[in-house]
Amino acid sequence: MQYKYLLEYNKKNHECNPCHVAIIMDGNGRWATRQGKIRIMGHKEGFRAVKEAIKFSIANNLKILTLYAFSSENWNRPLFEIKALMELFLFALDTEIKNLKKHNIRFKVIGDITCFDKKLQNSIHYAEQITFDNTGLILNIAANYGGRWDIIESVKKIINRVQRGILDVNKIQENTISQYLSTSELLPVDLVIRTGGEKRISNFLLWQIAYSELYFTDVLWPDFNCHIFQHAIDSFVSRERRFGGFKKNKK
Numbered sequence: 001m002q003y004k005y006l007l008e009y010n011k012k013n014h015e016c017n018p019c020h021v022a023i024i025m026d027g028n029g030r031w032a033t034r035q036g037k038i039r040i041m042g043h044k045e046g047f048r049a050v051k052e053a054i055k056f057s058i059a060n061n062l063k064i065l066t067l068y069a070f071s072s073e074n075w076n077r078p079l080f081e082i083k084a085l086m087e088l089f090l091f092a093l094d095t096e097i098k099n100l101k102k103h104n105i106r107f108k109v110i111g112d113i114t115c116f117d118k119k120l121q122n123s124i125h126y127a128e129q130i131t132f133d134n135t136g137l138i139l140n141i142a143a144n145y146g147g148r149w150d151i152i153e154s155v156k157k158i159i160n161r162v163q164r165g166i167l168d169v170n171k172i173q174e175n176t177i178s179q180y181l182s183t184s185e186l187l188p189v190d191l192v193i194r195t196g197g198e199k200r201i202s203n204f205l206l207w208q209i210a211y212s213e214l215y216f217t218d219v220l221w222p223d224f225n226c227h228i229f230q231h232a233i234d235s236f237v238s239r240e241r242r243f244g245g246f247k248k249n250k251k
Contacts, residue, residue, distance in 0.1 A: 047092060
């Protein structure tokens with residue numbers, strides 16, 4: 001059962017750094033506004049913060065870093081901002097591919113990338129392919145991603161297998177859903193960090209973070225640095241993860 005698996009996983013990691021950290025990178029636009037700059041400058045500065053987060057993850061032996069780069073709801077933003085974000089994403093892929101290989105990082109994207117133009121799709125596929133055999137940090141980028149979309153896609157795949165007689169509907173369990181999510185090959189999410197002061201999940205990894213620890217900070221994403229990341233890690237390590245159970249020192 002999923003509950004027993006989580007407990008077993010927790011026993012192995014309860015006094016360690018998290019293995020899988022997911023970050024909702026919020027506050028780029030507000031950062032730029034406070035600086036008297038256009039919003040895209042906030043996104044560009046946010047790219048610097050991404051690189052710092054990756055360096056920290058490698059230095060602290062994190063296994064997986066998942067970044068919420070572009071949600072399925074972000075299409076509601078002004079067209080010029082969306083265009084600038086897509087160009088920045090493409091630029092980041094083209095310029096950072098050597099660093100991904102150099103630092104043994106495996107690059108992965110989750111989300112419906114079919115909505116992106118072909119050039120960006122090809123760059124994503126190339127980055128995933130060329131880093132597939134890397135054994136270091138898994139850099140997991142959520143792009144045009146939504147937690148509800150992920151669950152729906154999982155259900156569709158399960159229905160298909162039931163209709164084909166491959167899967168018995170009576171044997172569908174929590175693990176069954178997890179096996180068909182976009183994160184199926186990844187370790188559970190231990191810690192979710194959200195910058196920018198908001199205290200909500202915003203349709204991010206809804207299924208996957210059911211038992212994750214949450215850490216909210218008022219710091220805007222472009223100002224996120226190793227010290228704030230370390231504070232989030234320290235907060236995680238100080239907590240006792242019970243997954244619905246009871247405190248160990250409670251009689």
